[in-house]
Amino acid sequence: MEATVVKTGTEGKTWGGGNDPLKASYGKMMMWFFILSDALTFSGFLAAYGFSRFKFVDAWPIPDEVFTHFPFLHGVDAPMYYVAFMTFVLIFSSVTMVLAVDAGHKMKQNKVIMYLFLTIIGGLIFLGSQAWEWATFIKGDYGAIETKGGQIVQFLDKEGERVALRDFAVVAAGERTEQTKEKGIWYKEEAEYYPSVSFEQVKAGFLANDNLLVRIQHKDEHGHHIVLNREESIAKVVNDGALVVEGANLRHNEYGHPLFADFFFFITGFHGFHVATGVLINCIIFFNVILGTYERRGHYEMVEKVGLYWHFVDLVWVFVFTFFYLV
Amino acid sequence: MAHEHKLEIFRGALKFKSNVSKIWGVFIVLSIVTVVEVALGIIRPAFLVEHHFLALKLLNWIFIILTLFKAYYITWDFMHMRDETAGLRRSIIWTSIFLIIYLVTLILIEGDYIFEVYKNGYIKFDF
Numbered sequence: 001m002e003a004t005v006v007k008t009g010t011e012g013k014t015w016g017g018g019n020d021p022l023k024a025s026y027g028k029m030m031m032w033f034f035i036l037s038d039a040l041t042f043s044g045f046l047a048a049y050g051f052s053r054f055k056f057v058d059a060w061p062i063p064d065e066v067f068t069h070f071p072f073l074h075g076v077d078a079p080m081y082y083v084a085f086m087t088f089v090l091i092f093s094s095v096t097m098v099l100a101v102d103a104g105h106k107m108k109q110n111k112v113i114m115y116l117f118l119t120i121i122g123g124l125i126f127l128g129s130q131a132w133e134w135a136t137f138i139k140g141d142y143g144a145i146e147t148k149g150g151q152i153v154q155f156l157d158k159e160g161e162r163v164a165l166r167d168f169a170v171v172a173a174g175e176r177t178e179q180t181k182e183k184g185i186w187y188k189e190e191a192e193y194y195p196s197v198s199f200e201q202v203k204a205g206f207l208a209n210d211n212l213l214v215r216i217q218h219k220d221e222h223g224h225h226i227v228l229n230r231e232e233s234i235a236k237v238v239n240d241g242a243l244v245v246e247g248a249n250l251r252h253n254e255y256g257h258p259l260f261a262d263f264f265f266f267i268t269g270f271h272g273f274h275v276a277t278g279v280l281i282n283c284i285i286f287f288n289v290i291l292g293t294y295e296r297r298g299h300y301e302m303v304e305k306v307g308l309y310w311h312f313v314d315l316v317w318v319f320v321f322t323f324f325y326l327v
Numbered sequence: 328m329a330h331e332h333k334l335e336i337f338r339g340a341l342k343f344k345s346n347v348s349k350i351w352g353v354f355i356v357l358s359i360v361t362v363v364e365v366a367l368g369i370i371r372p373a374f375l376v377e378h379h380f381l382a383l384k385l386l387n388w389i390f391i392i393l394t395l396f397k398a399y400y401i402t403w404d405f406m407h408m409r410d411e412t413a414g415l416r417r418s419i420i421w422t423s424i425f426l427i428i429y430l431v432t433l434i435l436i437e438g439d440y441i442f443e444v445y446k447n448g449y450i451k452f453d454f
Contacts, residue, residue, distance in 0.1 A: 022411070022412045022414045022415040022418075023411075023412050023415075024411065024412070024415055029415065032415065032419050033419075035419075036419050036422060036423055039423050039427075040423065040426055040427070043423075043426075043427045043430060043431070044430065047427075047430050047431045047434045047435075048434070050431065050434065050435050050438065051434045051435065051437065051438040052438065053438070054435055054438030054439045054441075054442055055438045055441045055442050055445070056442070056445075057439075057442055058442075058446070064368070064369070064371075079368075079369060080365055080368055080369060081365075084361065084362075084365040087361055088358065088361065091354065091357050091358070091361070092354070094401065094405050095350060095351070095354045095405075097405075098350050098404075098405045099347065099350060101407075102346050102347055102350065222377075223376065304407075307405075307406075308406055311401055311402075311405045311406045312406070314401060314405075315398055315401050315402065315406075318394055318397050318398055318401065319394060319398070321394075322364070322390050322391065322393075322394040325368070326364060326367075326368045326390045327387045327390055327391070
């Protein structure tokens, strides 16, 4: 097995790096050790997620209730189907990648081109899906109230179905005027995001509608969020309510604890960054294959090394899928 | 580069004629496991949710074991760990398994401890 770089005159000399330790070429072994260190980085993130979750174990959002959307199916409760689809896309792109590696071993240039192309397409579909997932998560669903203590209070009707803020808030007439320096309000900054309804409107609508209850972040012994009765609900909203939260950002999260959103953005974002770089590297290799670089070099080991990275991205997703969506 | 592949999975219970058919076989195995995971995640059988082992729900143990199962086949067959020398395999796998178990154990114990302090201590939920 030749090294992929030009010859350095150290062939056969152990201390010059000329031999293949562990029968793996320099590039492949280093890719493995890079993957090892990257795996430890990801496990550090996931362990931090586990730490925060254990810390607030009785008040953590239930993923089945957070990720319930599927593109083009509005109002259909589809917990996890979309993430399952994304998992399949990534596993399938791993399959086409390993088929490309296999075709490379057999020096079949056209097959390598076809399989690499499919792999890139799979990666792009995954990235698009993740963007959609993020957008849905950021946009939010039903909306919620945050208390002064930072807890999330969500609204339900008597049947236990979730109710959206926009469906019961008393929307006052009149336009919202923006504060500007030109109008002399130099001492106040605009809020970082505007909910579609104000807290006072939600409160008025809630008090006017006897059918509404709230549920709090804390869970009972069966793992369901505790639903308060009407009197407790009113007391909770009137005494503790502070602001309206719609969707999720790094500070507020309508689905529950803000750390859930923080870790979601950070871990799936870091994984998505890996997928994006993986697609980029795959594209570079793809064009090299088309140009015949590896045909002239005499072997397709570069496809194998990039393949290792791509499989690693799939491997990480398997764990993210489990710990974010299933457990 | 190992051109010759070991073509058996499940400790030889399943043998394939070529590397390509082994790849498709592994893909089918991984797909079945994913379908089982998603089905369990949606149904959440009451028995598995209510019973615990080592402070974790049985269902969560099943998810973790299935995940490790999938990780094994991705690493062994897609990343060709099966065909590498024992030295390379151990230097990657043993190192990562040891460090990850060590880190996760300590951090989860610490998280649980803080949960107990919040619950039974005097600090109100205001973080």
